[in-house]
Amino acid sequence: MLTRNCLLLFLWILVDEGSVSCLRPPTPPLGRSRTGREHARSLVGPMRNGAAGFQRVKRGWVWNQFFVLEEYMGSDPQYVGKLHTDLDRGDNVVKYTLSGDGAGSIFTIDQTTGDIHALRSLDREEKPYYTLRAQAVDMDTNRPLEPESEFVIKVQDINDNEPKFLEGPYTASVPEMSPVGTYVTQVTATDADDPTYGNSARVVYSILHGQPYFSVDPKTGVIKTALPNMDREVKEQYQVLIQAKDMGGQLGGLAGTTTINITLSDVNDNPPRFSKSECFFHLRVPESSAVGSAVGRIKAHDLDIGRNAEVEYTIVPGDGGAMFDITTNEHNQEGMIILKRPLDYESKKAYTFKVDASNAHLDPRFQSFGAFKDTATVKINVLDVDEPPVFNKPSYVMDVYEDTPAGTIIGAVTAQDLDASSSPVRYSIDWKSDLDSYFDIDPVEGTISTNELLDRESIAQHNISIVATKLNSPVLSSRVAVTVHVLDINEFPPELSSPYETFVCENAKVGQVIQTFSAKDQDLPTAGQQFSFKSPKEEDMKNKNFTIRDFGNNTAGIVTKRSGFRRRLHEIYFLPVVIDDNGYPPKSSTGTLTIRVCGCEADGSLLTCSAEAIFLPVGLSTGALIAILLCIIILLVIVVLYVGLRRQKKKETLMSSKEDIRDNVIHYDDEGGGEEDTHAFDMGTLRNPKVVKENLFRRDVKPEMKRGPRPPVSQDSADIRDFINQRLKEHDVDNSAPPYDSLATYAYEGDGSVAESLSSIESLAIDLEEDYDYLNDWGPRFKTLAGIFGEQSETQSDSTTTENTH
Numbered sequence: 066m067l068t069r070n071c072l073l074l075f076l077w078i079l080v081d082e083g084s085v086s087c088l089r090p091p092t093p094p095l096g097r098s099r100t101g102r103e104h105a106r107s108l109v110g111p112m113r114n115g116a117a118g119f120q121r122v123k124r125g126w127v128w129n130q131f132f133v134l135e136e137y138m139g140s141d142p143q144y145v146g147k148l149h150t151d152l153d154r155g156d157n158v159v160k161y162t163l164s165g166d167g168a169g170s171i172f173t174i175d176q177t178t179g180d181i182h183a184l185r186s187l188d189r190e191e192k193p194y195y196t197l198r199a200q201a202v203d204m205d206t207n208r209p210l211e212p213e214s215e216f217v218i219k220v221q222d223i224n225d226n227e228p229k230f231l232e233g234p235y236t237a238s239v240p241e242m243s244p245v246g247t248y249v250t251q252v253t254a255t256d257a258d259d260p261t262y263g264n265s266a267r268v269v270y271s272i273l274h275g276q277p278y279f280s281v282d283p284k285t286g287v288i289k290t291a292l293p294n295m296d297r298e299v300k301e302q303y304q305v306l307i308q309a310k311d312m313g314g315q316l317g318g319l320a321g322t323t324t325i326n327i328t329l330s331d332v333n334d335n336p337p338r339f340s341k342s343e344c345f346f347h348l349r350v351p352e353s354s355a356v357g358s359a360v361g362r363i364k365a366h367d368l369d370i371g372r373n374a375e376v377e378y379t380i381v382p383g384d385g386g387a388m389f390d391i392t393t394n395e396h397n398q399e400g401m402i403i404l405k406r407p408l409d410y411e412s413k414k415a416y417t418f419k420v421d422a423s424n425a426h427l428d429p430r431f432q433s434f435g436a437f438k439d440t441a442t443v444k445i446n447v448l449d450v451d452e453p454p455v456f457n458k459p460s461y462v463m464d465v466y467e468d469t470p471a472g473t474i475i476g477a478v479t480a481q482d483l484d485a486s487s488s489p490v491r492y493s494i495d496w497k498s499d500l501d502s503y504f505d506i507d508p509v510e511g512t513i514s515t516n517e518l519l520d521r522e523s524i525a526q527h528n529i530s531i532v533a534t535k536l537n538s539p540v541l542s543s544r545v546a547v548t549v550h551v552l553d554i555n556e557f558p559p560e561l562s563s564p565y566e567t568f569v570c571e572n573a574k575v576g577q578v579i580q581t582f583s584a585k586d587q588d589l590p591t592a593g594q595q596f597s598f599k600s601p602k603e604e605d606m607k608n609k610n611f612t613i614r615d616f617g618n619n620t621a622g623i624v625t626k627r628s629g630f631r632r633r634l635h636e637i638y639f640l641p642v643v644i645d646d647n648g649y650p651p652k653s654s655t656g657t658l659t660i661r662v663c664g665c666e667a668d669g670s671l672l673t674c675s676a677e678a679i680f681l682p683v684g685l686s687t688g689a690l691i692a693i694l695l696c697i698i699i700l701l702v703i704v705v706l707y708v709g710l711r712r713q714k715k716k717e718t719l720m721s722s723k724e725d726i727r728d729n730v731i732h733y734d735d736e737g738g739g740e741e742d743t744h745a746f747d748m749g750t751l752r753n754p755k756v757v758k759e760n761l762f763r764r765d766v767k768p769e770m771k772r773g774p775r776p777p778v779s780q781d782s783a784d785i786r787d788f789i790n791q792r793l794k795e796h797d798v799d800n801s802a803p804p805y806d807s808l809a810t811y812a813y814e815g816d817g818s819v820a821e822s823l824s825s826i827e828s829l830a831i832d833l834e835e836d837y838d839y840l841n842d843w844g845p846r847f848k849t850l851a852g853i854f855g856e857q858s859e860t861q862s863d864s865t866t867t868e869n870t871h
Contacts, residue, residue: 148179165197222259228309233323241297254309269314275305333373336437337365365422385418453541480533495530555648557587570665
């Protein structure tokens, strides 16, 4: 192997024109420079068995790549190439160094000769190339003699990897009965060898197992059908073995295989078929089978699967089409024969009909093969069953007049036993349907009669249930519904449908219809009732004002017989009317119509009439009018009360005006000691008669403060009661006082007090000259009080100065 690889490398070197040289990059060596071409280092490629290399040849181009065979199996290190510089004259002065990918571990260099060897076997698929750097340095000083030169060692590929199917094994499907060349699937094999070098990675596909059913394209790996009309019902699964071989399929190439499991998918190429033993179905069905129940099953077999095997069953029109139906069971594709009508052994003992089985989903490609259906014959024998009696009608309806005497026969029911035994039948009434025992039945004849008088107005219809039972088998019974209508006897006379009150215009013309009316009757039903209207004969002859006209549709009209009605002469007319019905016997009654005379416009619209006559046409009665008037009166009373309360509230507001400076009774929640509310009342209005006896002020005007000499204080011991009485008299005779009551409070200390008077009334004059600046030192709570007294002091001082000036 080593010899062959070396020979191949040698031939490649010859093709590429001579020796393999690796030149350093175009960087001039130390101490000198060349122009036009690069200073070259000769790289000599390996010779067979490590022989000496070619003689170095200087070239003007750079070749900086080595090659090394992968998977080298020799015992000695593999020779890669030789590194040489012109500065090396063989005197062991130049030392060669190597660095980069794998330097020292994979690749090594002889420091003296520059020979490069690979220390171990390399795999191109693991790493395709290695980049290294070489440099020549001084042996003794390690001083670089030339700059570093970079080169590449490329691992040369050999065919050491077989093609592999990464996605195998494969699964595919193709419809059955497909033509030759129908696409099935495609497989792909991957070769890890170098696709750019030789044929190591060129893969060719072939089929090893699966012929003659399938084929494979050698280049693309596409698998197609190779045999026509493959039938799934014959063989459904196929296993195909595919080989991928490199080297273009030549001898010595490596190969890989994979398996493909191909399934033929179903198409509808088979019709349903009844087996030979099932072409005739014989069924036995009891005559007591319920309508809608399944009485038998048949099945046609289809070799297809899935929706292609779905079968539809139909009954061929004929003997059994009216009695039976057939549906498909979706789970097992059986045909379920359904009973459509009751069976009767005594009427018919057997039925024979044909059933077709066909596919629900047809494939037009296979219709040319023939009809996709099959036919079977079904015979059903009806089995006799002991049955209950059968009534000759499904239900009965009977009529009876109300008040019919008890014991009167109103009808009869009939039932018979259709079995061969023909047992006698006995009749009875289900007591649950006739709790009040209005009716009775003859147990043998089946005649129904009344037990008591019937009242249509109480119960208009009776629903009873009649039971028929076999005499020799009482457990077998049947029932039938009997409806008894109670017919009405004309008991009630007709009457006006409502109490009509109308009006006639004073300018009404002769023959004018002024009102249309109708009638009602308590007898039922209302449908079919006919009423006739007329005036009493005597009344019609005497009445010259109005008459009755029958319209023939259960309505009539009031017609004027004259004109020139005058409300002042005759305001109200009463017109009797006779109403007859068409009952038996006929009934009649007389009603009265009220007519008022009113003034109208020329077109007949109402203009003026009495209050009641005006409102009645719009549907308002006298009671409604009274209720409306009461509501209006209540609203007026509420309005008057509201206005009175507002006026009283306004008067109270005037009495509490800010300009009323008389004493007020004020409640405070604040603590004393300088509170800010100092304007709510004026204590200056509290006057002591001993101080200001001669000056009487109005209570609604703030008195002017005048500075003057203080009057002498009275020394008598008058009681405070005398003082209050005196003030009361002054208020009573004072014409300038406000016209309302007020409350005046006086704080006066009697003369006999040791502390003398504590009232501010006596200190009115002397306090004017007092200095209140000390209140400012009492803190912020007395700040407002200090401001008030300070302002009063300044005002009084100004007044005194003015008086002195005058």
